[in-house]
């Protein structure tokens with residue numbers, strides 16, 4: 042008691058050295074972007090980014106993610122609003138247009154408080170070639186829509202590949218700016234690692250799940266053409282026993298499927314993939 046403790050002295054010294062180091066350690070500025078003081082507002086439901094595609098039962102909210110462990114598979118997901126329609130995805134390699142293949146997926150719906158979802162389709166395509174552009178078509182029968190994606194190169198330690206990193210996106214005017222910023226980046230990101238917090242529908246009264254649909258339509262312009270690798274954040278919980286919703290992650294889990302079984306995981310909230318050099 043009453044003595045100066047040596048570990049305390051060492052701690053103070055370390056802090057001193059660190060703070061001096063911090064003075065001289067300036068990481069530089071990578072962007073001229075400065076965040077404004079005010080939070081940007083959510084885009085209204087009738088915004089251009091939320092437009093419903095024309096045509097009876099036209100597929101909307103089209104999104105893809107990796108569908109196997111190494112990048113030769115893709116999970117294609119979409120929503121049809123009027124009737125279940127077809128679960129089939131037709132796809133072909135760009136340099137082999139005569140050979141069209143097709144796979145069938147599943148369709149599901151869910152209820153959340155007084156909301157009933159559209160028909161949510163998920164179809165896993167496997168056995169693709171690496172480094173190849175594929176076209177794909179959904180909505181067969183009534184209104185078809187066509188998109189494309191490029192598979193990654195084979196997994197290896199030094200394979201060049203560019204990932205984007207987006208999280209906390211939401212659907213404000215700033216969310217739209219963030220997505221545009223990513224799209225216009227000269228580095229041309231090929232896959233997004235999405236670090237959680239997708240739609241922010243949970244900010245609305247009764248977690249208005251219509252805001253999950255608007256988010257799906259907003260992001261389609263990118264995620265229909267390149268995979269976004271999903272992780273769930275706290276805003277995906279949608280846990281609200283007071284309105285009878287006590288199954289956590291219900292909207293997220295129904296809408297965003299991930300290839301968790303390919304890494305022998307038992308839960309979609311915990312999985313791994315390999316892609317190019319990552």
Ligand SMILES: *[C@@H]1O[C@H](CO)[C@@H](O)[C@H](O)[C@H]1NC(C)=O
Nearest residue numbers: 075076077078079080081082
């Ligand atoms: C932020 O909002 C306040 C109150 O609405 C407004 O007076 C101010 O001009 C806004 N600032 C910016 C940078 O938009």
Ligand SMILES: *[C@@H]1O[C@H](CO)[C@@H](O)[C@H](O)[C@H]1NC(C)=O
Nearest residue numbers: 133134136137138139140170
């Ligand atoms: C390309 O098409 C030919 C037949 O036209 C087929 O034998 C070959 O396996 C196809 N390759 C791919 C990558 O689909």
Ligand SMILES: *[C@@H]1O[C@H](CO)[C@@H](O)[C@H](O)[C@H]1NC(C)=O
Nearest residue numbers: 154155156157246247249251
């Ligand atoms: C759900 O309930 C809320 C609150 O009563 C109401 O504002 C909303 O219009 C309802 N939505 C549907 C689809 O019935």
Ligand SMILES: *[C@@H]1O[C@H](CO)[C@@H](O)[C@H](O)[C@H]1NC(C)=O
Nearest residue numbers: 134136137170171172173174
């Ligand atoms: C298609 O093109 C890719 C390169 O984009 C190539 O790797 C692949 O072998 C080609 N497949 C066929 C069947 O020609």
Ligand SMILES: *[C@@H]1O[C@H](CO)[C@@H](O)[C@H](O)[C@H]1NC(C)=O
Nearest residue numbers: 097098124126181182183184
């Ligand atoms: C949509 O397609 C289904 C199955 O082919 C068909 O039974 C139905 O009549 C079509 N609906 C319209 C409005 O074309």
Ligand SMILES: *[C@@H]1O[C@H](CO)[C@@H](O)[C@H](O)[C@H]1NC(C)=O
Nearest residue numbers: 084088089090214217218221
């Ligand atoms: C969103 O961004 C796109 C592309 O920059 C633009 O065309 C569109 O008008 C924007 N919409 C809103 C509601 O900000």
